Amino acid sequence: MFIAILGVIVLVVGIVLKRSPEPANHFSNIVSIAGGAMVAIGLLLSMFKVIEPGKVGVQTLFGKVQDNVLESGLHVINPAVEITIFDIQTQTYTMSAVNSEGQKEGDDAIRVLSSDGLEVTIDLSVLYKVMPDKAGYILQNIGEDYIGKIVRPVSRTAIRDNAVNYAAVDLYSTKRQEFQDKINRYITANFAKRGLELQQILVRNITLPASVRASIESKINAEQDAQKMQFVLQKEKQEAERKRVEAQGIADYQKILSTGLSDKQLQYETIKAQMAIATSPNAKVIIIGGGRGNPIMLSDK
Incomplete structure (x- = not known):
C-alpha cells in the first residue's frame, strides 16, 4: 500500500x-x-497477502473488524484492508523469581498468603494459545496485548484466590496436585470467555518461609533416625533369635550325647579319629600304649 x-x-x-x-x-x-x-x-x-504457518490474519476496514479471519496461505484481499497478525501456536508465559526465566525482568514470582498466614512464593508457567476463530473478538474487545490484559492478571488472581484455602505445608507436599487442578479449572473457564485456550498449568516451584523449611527438614531427619533405629532393633532381634536357636541346638546335642552314647561307640569314634590322623600326609603319628585309656600320640612335625 x-x-x-x-x-x-x-x-x-x-x-x-x-x-x-x-x-x-x-x-x-x-x-x-x-x-x-x-x-x-x-x-x-x-491485493495479495501471505499468512505464515501458525498464524491468522484479522482484517480491519476503516476501523471496523471483519468477521472472516484469514488462515495461513495466500489470500486476495481489498487493498484498503489492514491486516493484524495473531499467533495461534502454543505460547508460554512464565512468572518466576529467577530473573532470566520470565517475560518480565526481575523477580516476577507470585507471593500469596496461605490459610495459616504464611507467605508462600510460587513460580508458574502458563501454556495457552489463541483460538483462531476468536482472533477477531480479541482484537475488537481486548486488543493485541492480550498477554498483559488477560493471561498475566487472570493467572495471578487464580493462584492468590485458591492458595488461601491451603496450609503452606500442604501446598508444598500433599495438596499440591489438588491446588494445581483447581487453578487449572479457574483459568480454563476465564480464558475461554476471552478467546484463549488453556493447554496446561505448570506450578514449577513452591518456596516456603525459611522457618517452615527448617521445621520440615528437622521432621524428615527425625523420621529417618526413627526408621534407622527400627532397622537396628529388628536386626538385633533376629540375631538374638539366631543365638537362641543355636544354643538350643547345642543343648539338644549335648543331651543326646549324654544319654545315647555307649562306651563301645565312644571307643569306635576314638579309633576313627586316630586312623584319620595316622593317614594324614601332613603328620607322622606314633601310638604308644593301649587298653581302655586314650593312647599317647607323638608327631615328628
Whole structure:
C-alpha cells in the first residue's frame, strides 16, 4: 500500500509539472506515467497477502473488524484492508523469581498468603494459545496485548484466590496436585470467555518461609533416625533369635550325647579319629600304649 500512496504523490507532482512553464512541463508526462505505474503496482501488491504457518490474519476496514479471519496461505484481499497478525501456536508465559526465566525482568514470582498466614512464593508457567476463530473478538474487545490484559492478571488472581484455602505445608507436599487442578479449572473457564485456550498449568516451584523449611527438614531427619533405629532393633532381634536357636541346638546335642552314647561307640569314634590322623600326609603319628585309656600320640612335625 505504501507504493500506491507514493505513486499518488508522484502523479500529483506530474500534474503540477504539467501546469508549470517550460522546460519543466516537458517532464510532466514521464512523471505522470511513472506515478500511475507505481499506483497500479502498489494496488496489485496490496491485493495479495501471505499468512505464515501458525498464524491468522484479522482484517480491519476503516476501523471496523471483519468477521472472516484469514488462515495461513495466500489470500486476495481489498487493498484498503489492514491486516493484524495473531499467533495461534502454543505460547508460554512464565512468572518466576529467577530473573532470566520470565517475560518480565526481575523477580516476577507470585507471593500469596496461605490459610495459616504464611507467605508462600510460587513460580508458574502458563501454556495457552489463541483460538483462531476468536482472533477477531480479541482484537475488537481486548486488543493485541492480550498477554498483559488477560493471561498475566487472570493467572495471578487464580493462584492468590485458591492458595488461601491451603496450609503452606500442604501446598508444598500433599495438596499440591489438588491446588494445581483447581487453578487449572479457574483459568480454563476465564480464558475461554476471552478467546484463549488453556493447554496446561505448570506450578514449577513452591518456596516456603525459611522457618517452615527448617521445621520440615528437622521432621524428615527425625523420621529417618526413627526408621534407622527400627532397622537396628529388628536386626538385633533376629540375631538374638539366631543365638537362641543355636544354643538350643547345642543343648539338644549335648543331651543326646549324654544319654545315647555307649562306651563301645565312644571307643569306635576314638579309633576313627586316630586312623584319620595316622593317614594324614601332613603328620607322622606314633601310638604308644593301649587298653581302655586314650593312647599317647607323638608327631615328628
